[in-house]
Amino acid sequence: MSNKCKEYVCIIIMTILHGIFTYEFLGGMPYIAFGILSKVTVSAFFMWVIYGITLYLITQKWVMQNNITVRCCIRTCGFGIIVAIIKEGFDLAVEKSRGLSASVIKIVVTDQITNFVFGILLIVFLFLGVAKRRVSFSKKSVRAPFCTVSAILVGYVAVIGSYLYKIQIETKEYNRTEVEICSLDHYFGMKILDINVWFYVIFYIVFWWFMRRLTKEENEL
Numbered sequence: 260m261s262n263k264c265k266e267y268v269c270i271i272i273m274t275i276l277h278g279i280f281t282y283e284f285l286g287g288m289p290y291i292a293f294g295i296l297s298k299v300t301v302s303a304f305f306m307w308v309i310y311g312i313t314l315y316l317i318t319q320k321w322v323m324q325n326n327i328t329v330r331c332c333i334r335t336c337g338f339g340i341i342v343a344i345i346k347e348g349f350d351l352a353v354e355k356s357r358g359l360s361a362s363v364i365k366i367v368v369t370d371q372i373t374n375f376v377f378g379i380l381l382i383v384f385l386f387l388g389v390a391k392r393r394v395s396f397s398k399k400s401v402r403a404p405f406c407t408v409s410a411i412l413v414g415y416v417a418v419i420g421s422y423l424y425k426i427q428i429e430t431k432e433y434n435r436t437e438v439e440i441c442s443l444d445h446y447f448g449m450k451i452l453d454i455n456v457w458f459y460v461i462f463y464i465v466f467w468w469f470m471r472r473l474t475k476e477e478n479e480l
Contacts, residue, residue: 262321262324263321265321266317266320266321266322267467267468269313269317269321270314270317270463270464270467271464273310273313273314273317274310274460274463274464275460277289277306277310277460277463278456278457278459278460280302280306281306281456282456284299284302285299285302285303285306286299286452287367287452287453287455287456288367288370288452288455289303289306289307289346289374289456289459290303290350290370291303291304291307291343291346291347291350292350293347293348293350293351293354304343304347305343307339307342307343307346308339308340308342308343309339310339310342311338311339311340311341311342311343311381312335312336312338312339314381314382314385315334315335315338315339315385315389316335318385318386318389318390319331319335319389322385322386322390322392322471323389323390342381345377346377349373349376349377350370350373353369353370353373357369362441362444362448363444363445363447363448363449364419364422364423364426364444364447364448364451366448367448367451367452367455368419368451370455371415371451371455371458371459374455374459375412375459375462378459378462378463378466379466382463382466382467382470383470386470386471386474387474390474390476391476392474392475392476393474393475393476394473394474395473395474395475396473397472400472400473401469401472401473403472404465404466404468404469404471404472404473405469407465407468407469408462408465408466408469411458411461411462411465412462414458415458418451418454419451422447422450422451423447425447426440426443426444426447429443430443
């Protein structure tokens with residue numbers, strides 16, 4: 260198996276495990292609650308630490324093709340902790356911006372947007388900041404991953420739109436009460452939450468592929 264195949268296999272396996280852990284043990288939200296010391300919060304924090312460590316090691320081993328030394332391992336652990344702390348900061352900022360009275364749908368959608376944005380920033384930093392690769396745009400090279408990334412985002416927006424449309428129809432045609440509207444919001448919010456994990460898992464994997472195609476080492480330019 261080539262190094263690139265090993266790289267992709269590790270990315271796929273670790274990201275899927277990240278999603279499974281989120282789905283099974285974190286209620287479908289890889290959210291780190293700031294200032295709340297609970298089993299879920301601690302689990303989410305260490306999940307992001309481990310994921311950050313994994314991505315850093317993959318970058319060092321197969322993107323940069325460096326040997327894994329003791330010093331590298333120390334930097335890797337520090338990077339993982341920083342990733343989790345920054346994710347916690349992202350989650351806190353989003354929580355403050357949406358307010359305490361946010362609907363269930365708004366909570367799960369903003370959480371998913373946070374996951375998308377954080378994943379993009381993390382992977383871009385690994386390729387451009389850590390691996391020191393440079394953008395080398397080629398339509399032929401990036402067409403497939405770019406179209407796939409776009410399809411994932413469009414698909415997610417379409418799913419959210421369909422649920423919001425159903426709520427609108429239910430509200431207008433059947434003259435729902437405020438309590439019934441809240442129940443609909445909770446019902447469809449939980450449906451969105453069930454699919455959120457798998458959307459961001461696939462997105463992270465494909466976006467890694469996109470950045471791999473988009474960037475090259477300086478001596479390859």
